[in-house]
Each structure stands twice: as C-alpha cells, then as structure tokens.
Amino acid sequence: MHTIWKGSISFGLVNIPIKLHSATEDRDVKLRTLHKDCHSPIKYEKVCPVCNVEVKPEQIVKAYEYTKGKFVVLDDEELEKLKKDNEDKAVEIIDFVKMEEIDPIYYDRSYYMSPGENGGKAYSLLRKALAEAGKVGIAKIMIRSKEQMAVIRVLENTLVMETIHFPDEVRSSQDVPNVPEEDKVTKKELDTAILLIDQLTTEFDASKYTDEYRTALLDLIESKRSGQEVVTSAEKEVKANVTDLMAALQASIDQTKPANKEPVKKKRAAAKPKLKKEA
Incomplete structure (x- = not known):
C-alpha cells in the first residue's frame, strides 16, 4: 500500500511516528476525448488569450x-x-470527542494509519485508549499544501484518519431554498411512512451495493473491444406517476412486502408515533 505522508501524531507527551495510506480509491472509468475524424487524442494547450501564444510551464x-x-x-x-x-x-491531537457529535457532512477523505519505525507500542496505546474511551481524536495536518482538520479513530484493528471540512467550508442548511418550515402531514401518512421504513430496515452490508452504471459501461466497452454485437437489455417497466402521497407510500409498501411473511401489524395506531432522534 503506497505511503502518501510520513510524520508523527502526538497526544500529551506521547509521540507516534506514522505513515498515511489512502483508504479509498477512485474506480470511475476514465474516457478519453478523440478527434472524430481520425480518432487522435485531443490536446489541451494553455494559451494566453491576450498574447494569443501558448504558455510554457516556466512562464506560469x-x-x-x-x-x-x-x-x-x-x-x-x-x-x-x-x-x-x-x-x-x-500533528497534535487537540481534543477528544464522541464520534456521534460530528455530523457526516463534515467528512472528506479516509486514510489508514500505520506505525512508523519504533512506533508500534505507542500506536497500540492510542488505538486501545480510543477504543476503551469510546472517543475519537481531533487533529490538524498538512497534506498536499492544504491544512486539514482530521478525526483519528479506530476501525477494526487499525487507526484511521478522516479528514474533515473546516466549519466555514460547510454551507449553512438555512440557505437551502424552498424547505418547508413545518411538517404538514397527517397522522395516517406518518404511520404509513414509518411502516415503510420498518419494512426496509436491515443491517448495513456494504458488499451488497454495487455501481451498476460502471459495470454496464465496462461490459459495453469489452463487447465493443471483442467485436461482438452490442445488444440492448429490456427496458424496465415505467412506473406510474403517482401524485397522491398516501398512494405512493402504500405502493412502496406493497413492493417491499416480503412474499413469505405475514403483513406487518400496525403497532402505532393507538398512540402518536415517535421518530427516534439520531445523535
């Protein structure tokens, strides 16, 4: 795994030499732009619009x-x-906080942290201390000419650094247009929506989610490359444009209802349903 940064993390008087490794990778299919007539790759030259000349790197x-x-x-x-x-x-850990206090909107990129030379014991100490305390560390780090805030946490048996946005980099939700001021929904609509949520609730398993577009694009590219005839898959059934909110909710429930199970009984008819507030 390629090392992208070397340095040290400290908390109190404990200093830990560490290395950073990117925890994620871009799997997008990169497409080149070609000249339609001769299929040559297009060049993008840096040109000064005033002098009308190509600008060399040393002139920039x-x-x-x-x-x-x-x-x-x-x-x-x-x-x-x-x-x-x-x-x-x-890099100094400034504070320790509970992870649930950080809204996901702040998160940017993830990096695995491995101990540097002679850093194994201090690495293990921080890992165990974070796990036992149920906290994450807040730190600052300079990566690729940009100062970043970061969260240091434990994932399985590895320390992970998550870079996070500074507060002034996150736009205020108050600026989002056309957000309703209050909930104008009926109790029946709310009960039905909660029933739908209950039916779709499951344990998170990342392995079951795939990029269907990327898979289809790669299949198309391979089919063209091997000279096979490209066929079009059958079109999905076009769903009716249901404008009534209750009808849409009921239709969703009907689609997600397990075939081999009895319908879920309504348990919230007597009392007003309560939505569990996330931390």
Whole structure:
C-alpha cells in the first residue's frame, strides 16, 4: 500500500511516528476525448488569450484574484516556505470527542494509519485508549499544501484518519431554498411512512451495493473491444406517476412486502408515533 505522508501524531507527551495510506480509491472509468475524424487524442494547450501564444510551464505564476481582473501574485518560494513551515510541525491531537457529535457532512477523505519505525507500542496505546474511551481524536495536518482538520479513530484493528471540512467550508442548511418550515402531514401518512421504513430496515452490508452504471459501461466497452454485437437489455417497466402521497407510500409498501411473511401489524395506531432522534 503506497505511503502518501510520513510524520508523527502526538497526544500529551506521547509521540507516534506514522505513515498515511489512502483508504479509498477512485474506480470511475476514465474516457478519453478523440478527434472524430481520425480518432487522435485531443490536446489541451494553455494559451494566453491576450498574447494569443501558448504558455510554457516556466512562464506560469500563481495568483489570488481579490477582485475581478485584479491579482496578487505569489512566488513559488513564498508558497514553498509556507508549506514547509506547517509540514515541519508534528500533528497534535487537540481534543477528544464522541464520534456521534460530528455530523457526516463534515467528512472528506479516509486514510489508514500505520506505525512508523519504533512506533508500534505507542500506536497500540492510542488505538486501545480510543477504543476503551469510546472517543475519537481531533487533529490538524498538512497534506498536499492544504491544512486539514482530521478525526483519528479506530476501525477494526487499525487507526484511521478522516479528514474533515473546516466549519466555514460547510454551507449553512438555512440557505437551502424552498424547505418547508413545518411538517404538514397527517397522522395516517406518518404511520404509513414509518411502516415503510420498518419494512426496509436491515443491517448495513456494504458488499451488497454495487455501481451498476460502471459495470454496464465496462461490459459495453469489452463487447465493443471483442467485436461482438452490442445488444440492448429490456427496458424496465415505467412506473406510474403517482401524485397522491398516501398512494405512493402504500405502493412502496406493497413492493417491499416480503412474499413469505405475514403483513406487518400496525403497532402505532393507538398512540402518536415517535421518530427516534439520531445523535
């Protein structure tokens, strides 16, 4: 597994040399753009629109546009010094919190952490301490010229670092347009919706979810590559456009109802159903 970062994590006076390894990978099928007439790959050249000339890499500088058409130019040396000043610092766990207190909207990317040289014992100590306390660590780290907040937690027998967004990077839900101020639903609609949720509730098993589009795309590519005739699968039945909320809920329940089980009895008819609030 490729190492993408080396450094150390500290909490209190405990210092742990660690290595980071990407825990996920992009499995998207990459498609190239070709010239339709000759099937040659298209080049994307960097051209100055004012001078109308191609710009070479050594002629390019970085800048921040603080207002339309006005820039502050930043030298590579200045940026490199900022980067080095931050990367040279050890990553310190600032706080310990309960994981359920962090909303999933903050999460960004996941990395596995392995101990560096002579770091095995301290690594084991942090792993066991987090597991026993039921907490996760909050830290800051510099990765690829960007300072990141991070959550350090235990997954099975491995420490995992989850980079998370800073608060000012998460847009406020108050800015989402057309969100109803209050719930205008009837008790019958709510009871039926909860019944549907109950019927669809199961234990999470990641292995049963697959990227159907990617699989179909790869099958199509392989079929064309091997010279076979491409066939189109039968179209799925077009579902009726059900506009009535109760009718849509009931139709959903009918579709998900197990064939070999008796219908689920309604247990919430007498009292007003309560939705369990997630932490």
